[in-house]
Amino acid sequence: MHVTTLGRTGLTVSCMGLGCGGHSRLGLATGKDEANAIAVVHKALDLGINFIDTAESYKTETAVGKALLLSRTPREQVVLSTKLSPQQDGKFSSKSEFKERFSGNLARLQTDYVDILHLHGVKADEYSYCLSELVPALLELRNEGKIRFLGITEAFGPDPQHAMLGPAVTNDNCWDVVMAGFNVLNQSARERVLTMTQAKKIGVLCMFAVRRVLSNPSALNTLLTELVASGQLPSEALNVFPEGDITELAYQFCRDEPGIDIVLCGTGNPVHLAANATALLGPALPASQRETLMRVFEGLDSISGN
DSSP, X not given: OOEEEOGGGOOEEESEEEEOOTTTTTTGGGTOOXXXXXXXXXXXXXXXXXXXXXXXXGTOHHHHHHHHHHSSSOGGGSEEEEEEOSEETTEEOOHHHHHHHHHHHHHHHTOSOEEEEEEEEEOGGXXXXXXXXXXXHHHXXXXXXXXXXEEEEXXXXXXXXXXXXXXXHHHOOOOSEEEEEOOSSOOTHIIIIIHHHHHHTOEXXXXXXXXXXXXXXXXXXXXXXXXXXXXXXXXGGGGSSOSSOOHHHHHHHHHTSTTOOEEEEOOSOHHHHHHHHHHHTSXXXXXXXXXXXXXXXXXXXXXXXX
16 A cells, blocks of 8 residues: 655555545445454554544544554554534534534544644535634643644535635645545546645645545446537537446546545445445556546536545
């Protein structure tokens, strides 16, 4: 597994991270049991993946905590990331409520600290509250030794134009790590997010590298046909991908994007995880193919690929 440095954090991280959310949530969302979820985490560690990302809302923290306790890998060799939404039950959490909620994260993960705590899925109209009321909570948690670095993640599904994250990384210097949506279909983060994160040495986690459309050739063809018909893409888009599964292409496209440190992969199947790791570690796309994909999808920012 290739490793890199996660921005200004100085953390040495694998270029592939285990995402414990998404549709599968380590298999727990698809009917598989906790033992299977633990097996997925152990497989990730065996593959050399040392970055694990979970969240309060995923309901996978307990499985991750048990997996790490049962693992032969020492806790300090794992970079553990979790997340808390700014709202709970339809209202914003106060600073004290947020810190109390985080005590639940630590309890479920069975650890006394996490490496990164993100504000989760923040929307543009929530950001000012997060900055004024919850960043102070994050700073207190850092001073208490309960978190090491501050992070924020966007809600890429409803916000594929990065209306929250673009201004956040441009205007504010508190974020050590961000999670951004980026894939071969929607590359808009390149200019709107990654230019600034590189300038500020902010670590970047890539989500949505491969979601529903990019893992389903039929769905991808339908989407491309609709986008061409609506004038959002040139007709060339209908022939730009090879036939069949393009998972490997999609992962490698994101892996080699300047400014992306970690590409997240979520699954509930250890075998599938190993296959995705092989795909991610494949050779770089030919320069001409990458240039074509960048040109054809330039300007498309209306979809997430989910």
